[in-house]
Amino acid sequence: MLTLVLGGARSGKTAVAEALAEAAAGARVYLATGQALDAEMAARIARHRATRGDGWRTVEEPLDVARALGRSRPGEAVLLDCLTLWLSNLMHHDRDIAAETAALLDAARACPAPVVMVSNEVGMGLVPETPLGRAFRDAQGRLNQQVAAQADRVAFVAAGLPLWLKG
């Protein structure tokens, strides 16, 4: 059972995803792709961690999320937060995005426990001014489409409220 939770920045998508994971299983792993590389990011991670309830185990994995997904314990729901930071890490480390995406989707398919993935919608502003910005926006859009195609459920979140696009 794969669920994609899509939304803008600060749309409340992580809280929606947490509630979905909590409804799915008593034990959960929070698979974090963000890294505390600067103070702003560290504060954001600490804030997220503080608002999560009990029953969560945290795993930090900036790149090899497919492998981390493969290591999830039986009966433990996985919340992958988020695909946007993962994609950014992949691009930063010059990884093959198509191959990594295929591996992630294979791992999600093989995972016996429920998986919830969080991702950002980043394509509803003006065209980015830099080639890198446009490349990132395009890669994020393609990734969201690929995950949504395989997902059983897709929610679009605005102001903390989910709208179901699928499922």
Place this chain on the structure above:
Amino acid sequence: MLTLVLGGARSGKTAVAEALAEAAAGARVYLATGQALDAEMAARIARHRATRGDGWRTVEEPLDVARALGRSRPGEAVLLDCLTLWLSNLMHHDRDIAAETAALLDAARACPAPVVMVSNEVGMGLVPETPLGRAFRDAQGRLNQQVAAQADRVAFVAAGLPLWLKG
């Protein structure tokens, strides 16, 4: 009865909010948070004012919207347009956003007449390049979530068409 109308720039959210206020009460106050500080803004305000029908009283209040809400006349619906400019004014004047938001929500709860608030979705583009841009985007997202949580109805508007997220 609190309604939040959320949408992108030029999405037609003000027209949707005006129709909701007109359906709710014969007399309405248009609580404007924008100030005509430059020619572009003045033109925008004049355009909005010209398209409003009869039955509207206009109050301009860039900061103390809670107080203005408290002064609304009995039976008069209030359209607060918009939370985004209000937030921008708060940040510009270095006000305490959490305290001001709490005061606004208290005033909305206490208001006997229907209240419609308009706000922008600003988090669906790439990550802003400046710390101020990121701070604004985050504050706007948090504010939208807080208002939506208290609202009886929440509409997401695109191309002039409302999609109800709540209510």
Place this chain on the structure above:
Amino acid sequence: MLTLVLGGARSGKTAVAEALAEAAAGARVYLATGQALDAEMAARIARHRATRGDGWRTVEEPLDVARALGRSRPGEAVLLDCLTLWLSNLMHHDRDIAAETAALLDAARACPAPVVMVSNEVGMGLVPETPLGRAFRDAQGRLNQQVAAQADRVAFVAAGLPLWLKG
């Protein structure tokens, strides 16, 4: 029968629009407003062309889409992809946007075959920093509202999945 397919960049809106056109008629014309002015754009056009199935005739028309719409053959569905590049071309050539929009909507009304138009949502990021950026965002929002008002159906697409705002 006019359908508007609205979405962010890389949201899968063209694929959704293609499927709608294919369901509507056996013969289709792909009315392309994009021009291969640089390598990035040429690659994007070639990619789109390669993913289209059989049964499509391609017409490239950066500006006079109303005239091109008038020339569509009987029984042939038209996919106009996209209004955003068209608007950008109009602004670049200093055309009268209001007059061109009226002509486009007249041509769509007069067209006996189904018409599907693709457009971008560009107003859900922060306020653009340049006057040109703000002018484009505003013109795009107004155009989307005008087309949506006349359309029989309006879909909002995210991650390849349509959400019907109308119809």
